[in-house]
Amino acid sequence: MIDPVQLQGMSAESLAKKVLDNELVFILDVRNESDFKDWQIEGSNVHIMNTPYFELLDGVDSILDTIPDDQLILVVCAKEGSSKFVGEQLIKEGKQNVFYLIGGMKSWSEHLEPVKIGDLKDGGEIYQFVRIGKGCLSYMVISDGEAAVIDAVRMTDVFENFAKAKNVTIKHTIDTHLHADHISGGRQLAEKTEGSYWLPPKDATEVIFQYEKLEEGKTLIVGNTQISIQPIYSPGHTIGSTSLIVDNQYLLTGDILFVKSIGRPDLAGKAEDWAADLRTTLYKRYKQLADDLTVLPAHFGKYTELGDKGQVSARLGDLYRDNPGLNIQDESEFRRTVSENLPPQPNAYQEIRQTNMGKISPANEEQREMEIGPNRCAIHN
Incomplete structure (x- = not known):
């Protein structure tokens, strides 16, 4: 039978x-x-x-x-x-x-797939965690037994288990900005690992918890090999958005610059005010950086942005050639592009911002419901 x-x-x-x-x-x-x-x-x-x-x-x-x-x-x-x-x-x-x-x-929305991006000059590694169903990207910088996690999502056990498998201790968690499309796991992860939680102070004016100020001019050290994480103030997506240069090789752009598009400036209701900041960051501040930096964003929009190993990255110089958002020469046209005909705002983005400020504490199932849907942090031409 x-x-x-x-x-x-x-x-x-x-x-x-x-x-x-x-x-x-x-x-x-x-x-x-x-x-x-x-x-x-x-x-x-x-x-x-x-x-x-x-x-x-x-x-x-x-x-x-x-x-x-x-x-x-x-x-x-x-x-x-x-x-x-x-x-x-x-x-x-x-x-x-x-x-x-x-x-x-x-x-599907919650799964994270770790992908090795590359080695650091003094023996460390950098990994990207691809939240393939949501479009979020988190990072772990590892050096000499220590780690920093950047733009962690709320599934913090993934980072804890990965650090344990690598036999490293998470010393820092960092948010490049106050997120509006997903609930950050940075503060929770820092509390669980007894590490430091870093957040740009200009995005933290309403938060109700203690944090370390992620400001330009400060250098975070991971491990004993002097691998530096250098913040660069880069407003536009939010007023406090801060990029990170890791090991003089990698530019973590948060939600300012993506592989195929640029960040939207309207998620705090200030598209007109922040459009000029966004343009200054993209067309002046980033332009002064080395073309060979590998751009690592906090989100991707389409599966076509994934590389052959599942990674999302691009050379900065190539983006200035190929990314439509970096090639709008007329300033008024740029303002129109980033403030009109935008995609729908993320689901429950106001409640997500409130959660990331520490003002509300939704139950786990409610947090899942709040995050359902695609990434909507980008402007797609």
């Missing part, structure tokens, strides 16, 4: 590896059409279709002809319940190799 085909679960981690390895994946997304259009799983070899769950309650006959027989099939919903139901229906109709995404899009 042949054993019946069983519906299998696939973790967000397994899916991320398939996406980054360009494996062929067929996705049936059964969320409502509006949720699907707002945010979906992307990849160069991801084939995806959307049929809402309520259209499949009476069976999957209507979509059987569009579901391939020779590919892995992944059914996706918001949390996982609906995808299990639909996946089981597909198996009953003879489909094989059917999976559901464990934890649904919520788990």
Whole structure:
């Protein structure tokens, strides 16, 4: 007797590896059409279709002809319940190799994939943590048994476990600015590791907790090899936005400069005021830096920005040649670009800012709900 085909679960981690390895994946997304259009799983070899769950309650006959027989099939919903139901229906109709995404899009939003960016000159390393479903990028600088984490997201256990595996102690956590699209894990991580939490003071006028002032002219040391993290005041996305130069090799730009676009200046309601700051940072301050610096942003917008190993990075000189946001010569046109026809603001961004100020403390599930959706920190031409 042949054993019946069983519906299998696939973790967000397994899916991320398939996406980054360009494996062929067929996705049936059964969320409502509006949720699907707002945010979906992307990849160069991801084939995806959307049929809402309520259209499949009476069976999957209507979509059987569009579901391939020779590919892995992944059914996706918001949390996982609906995808299990639909996946089981597909198996009953003879489909094989059917999976559901464990934890649904919520788990996809929270997965972090560590990618090594490179070595430091005196023996250290720098890693990028790609939050592939949300577009967030965090970093860990490691040297001689110590580490600094930059722009940490709220899933702090990932950084703790990675540091433990590397046998290093997290001494500093740093936020390049007060985030509005995701809840920072920097302060929580610093408390758990007894490290120092750094935040630009001009973004911290309303915070209700203690922090170290991330200001230009200060140098943070990680390890005994004198690997410096040099802050550069670079307002525009927020009034306090501060970039970091690590080891004279890497420029961590926060949400000021991305690989394919530039940061938006409107998330505190001050697009007109901050447009000039943004232009000064991009067209003057960054222009004075070395072309060979590797730009490491805090977000990416599209999967096409990921490199061959899943990393998001670019040479600064190349961005001045190729990035549309760095090639708007007319100042009035630049102002229009960064203040008009912007993409929708991030979900619950005001509540996220309040959380990052320490003014409110949402429960874990509420924090997950607040963050649902794509990265919207960039201006995409």
